[in-house]
Structure formats: structure tokens, C-alpha cells
Amino acid sequence: MAQTITEKIFSQHVGKAVFAGEIIRCNIDMVIGNDITTPISIKAFEDSGATKLANPDGFSIVLDHFIPAKDIASANQARISRDFAKKYSLKNFFDEKDMGIEHALLPEKGLVVPGDVIIGADSHTCTHGALGAFSTGMGSTDLAFAMVTGGNWFKVPESIKVNLSGKPSKYTTGKDIILEIIRLIGVDGALYKTLEFTGSTIEHLSMDDRFSMCNMAIEAGAKSGIVAYDDITKAFLSDKNLAREPHIHYSDADASYVQVLDIDVANLDPVIAYPFLPSNGHSVVQAQKDNIKIDQAFIGSCTNGRLSDLKVAAEILEGKKVHPDVRLIVTPGTQMILREANKLGYIDIIVDAGGVVSNPTCGACLGGYMGILGDNEVAVSTTNRNFVGRMGSRSSKVYLANSAVAAISAIKGYITDPR
Secondary structure, eight states: OOOOHHHHHHHHHHTSOOOTTOEEEEEOSEEEEETTTHHHHHHHHHHTTOOSOSSGGGEEEEOOSSOSOSSHHHHHHHHHHHHHHHHTTOSEEEOGGGOBOHHHHHHHHTOSOTTOEEEESSGGGGGGGGGSOEEEEOOHHHHHHHHHHSEEEEEOOEEEEEEEESOOOTTOOHHHHHHHHHHHHOTTTTTTEEEEEESGGGGGOOHHHHHHHHHGGGGGTOSEEEEOOOHHHHHHHTTSOOSSOOOOOOOOTTOOOSEEEEEEGGGOOOEEEOTTOTTOEEEHHHHHHTTOBOSEEEEOHHHHOSHHHHHHHHHHHTTOOOOTTOEEEEOOSBHHHHHHHHHTTHHHHHHHHTOEEOOSOSTTTTTSSSSOBOTTOEEEESSSOOOTTTTBOTTOEEEEOOHHHHHHHHHHSBOOOOO
16 A cells, blocks of 8 residues: 555554554654753653663754853753763763754754654754654653653654645745745644655755755644655765664655645745744735834744855845844854854854854744844744744744845845845
8 A cells, every 4th residue: 555755654663554543652763852851851751760761872962942051040951961961971962062953953963864753852853854754843751751662652644745846936945935835724734744845846955945844844733844865865964974774765656645735836935924923924025015124133043044044144145234223143053054154254244244143042033042032123033933922022023034035134124025
């Protein structure tokens, strides 16, 4: 019987053919925790009486939300993970010394691999599906169960086939594609389903685009997002010391889908998600007509903090100045991205234009630090959520956009079409 790529990944892990809707117990290749969620997992692990990790090489802790610590509480929170990592000689522990946002850092390190089953106590764990893996967010106690047993229970999700056609125009990115999908189906349109991205457009999308698309699958309610392995994936992984042997899977031509969504990307403008939902999408053309004045432009996060984002920002900012009424904050996804951007001159351009570059952190995205919005302030942001109070004050507003839009808007002072 024909299977989707997701069904094949689970089948390979459990040793028999499984299909959407089945409840299965499955071994997990990589469990991911961070400084916010892992302390709860550690307590549950210790309360269970466990004395060792079931799969220590398949467990990563990345301190990325409030590192360097923003206050005493976050410092104490981080210490719980540090002490645990030291106690168990955890190989895949990443702190200030080798820091990065978890969903940018782990692919960079080769710790997430095509064909893997991956879980993390962070909703945007679905990012790693861009590598042809099944990757999803779970709760902290679910992580603890995996730490103790090496696996967990899953309901194999049904799949929505997203058939993308056409070559994207300049400044239309993976971020715009996923915002358009969310606009079309809503924030619960893919509830507990896999968004499987396919079609002729895929060959035109970089890994950064694919990571961005899979990252925001959760904003449509999806359990995961996934893109099948191809030459672009192969090139991305070619210089990585992979943690495991990849297992390459492809959906059968006659696999069963609950929905097929067709989108002509060639005619897609950059998309702006207005407050207060990622599904509230509008063309950047309309946004420019609406004359939306901004106080802050933010480029970064696990959605758009990669080298290509800094590159496009630098290209737009070069020789120009950030509007005097606007703060431009740029957060590279990892230290490696920061160093490469510095070598290529992007950081100098951003700083010369009047922007500030921070360490890799999730802080601004969740209204934690490094870019909190005040009362009634407006931001254009490359992050993934624009809920009420998401980046600070409950009276602030966040407009989601790609990095080119954020950069040109920082110059103009209003949300602006970069084309």
C-alpha cells in the first residue's frame, strides 16, 4: 500500500508498515531541550528514579532563550541544565561557548539527519523537517519519557500535500510561501497533520527557505512540516559530520493525502501578517498603501536568522541609514552565522546603517529581552508569531515579514515593498 514520506519514516523506525491514524511506540533519534523547557524535563527524569539517559548521544540541550542570562531567575534556570549536562557528561550541550538558536544550531552541527524522528520541547522543532525528517514539538514531560526510555508514543499524522509551482520572484521567500499557506488554511487548518511541501518550486528554494517554511508549519496547527531530500539538501549536508547515517524516503506517487493545496508561487508578492495572527496575511503592496509606521524592525529568530537573511539585509542597507524613529535589531541564528556574516562584511554594513547586532538568542521573539516592545509600539519582524503581547506590551503590534521587507522598512520608517 502506498505511503507518504512521514508514514515511511515511522515505518522504518518501528520495523513494519504503518499508516496515518495508527498509534505507535517509536524510538527517537534526537531529543532537544532548551533553557526554558529542560529544567522541567530534568525534574521529571529525576523524579522517575532514572539514573542514566537511554540514548545520551541522541539528547541535546541548547541554552538559547535567555542566554547570556537576563536576570537571576534565568541564570538559575540555566544552571539546572548546566549541572545536569556535567553530571551526565552530555556531549551535545551548547552554552555561551558555542551558542545558537536550537533550530539553527542543530542542523549546522549535523545532529539532525534525513529520515530521523526528532522531538523537542519547543513548538518550532518542526523546523528540522526541512531535512527530510519527522520533527515535532512535545511537552517537557514527554521529553523526560524519551530521556528515560529512548522513545515515545505517536499518532501517525495525516498529510496535506502543498504543491508549489513556479519560480519565486526576487524578495519572495520561503517565509512568504508559508505565510500565504497559513493565510489560506488558517491557524488550525493543518491541525495534527503534516504539511508536505512539494512541486516545481522546491528546486528554487534554498535550505534557509525550507527551514523557514517548516518552522512555521506549527502556525497552521501542523504536527510537522517536511521537504524531501534532494540535491539542495545533499549540498547543505556535504560539509557536516553527521551524527547518523541518513535514511532517504520519498512519498509514493499514489500516497493518500487528506488535502492537496496548489499555490502558484511565481505570482506571489511578499506577504505581511498583520496583528494578531500569522493567518492575517496581506500583500506587501497593500501594507505599503496602509502606511504602517514602525518603531522597530527585527531580523532574526529560528525562522529568519540565517546567513541569507543577513545578506539580503546588508544588500538593502548598504550606504543607507536606519530611519531616526526606528530601532533595527539583528540577531544571527548562531555564532557561526555571525562570524561568517562578519567575514563577508554584512555586520559592518548593518552597524554603519544604524542597526544593532546581538548575540544569538530567542529573546526578542518571545518578548523576553533584546528587543521588547513598549506600550503602543509597532514592529515589523521576521519572527513567527504576532499574538497579543508576543514581543512585549499587550498594546504593541507585530507585523510578520521577510528580511528584505524588514530591512527596507527600517530605512523608510514604514512597512515598505523592497522591490
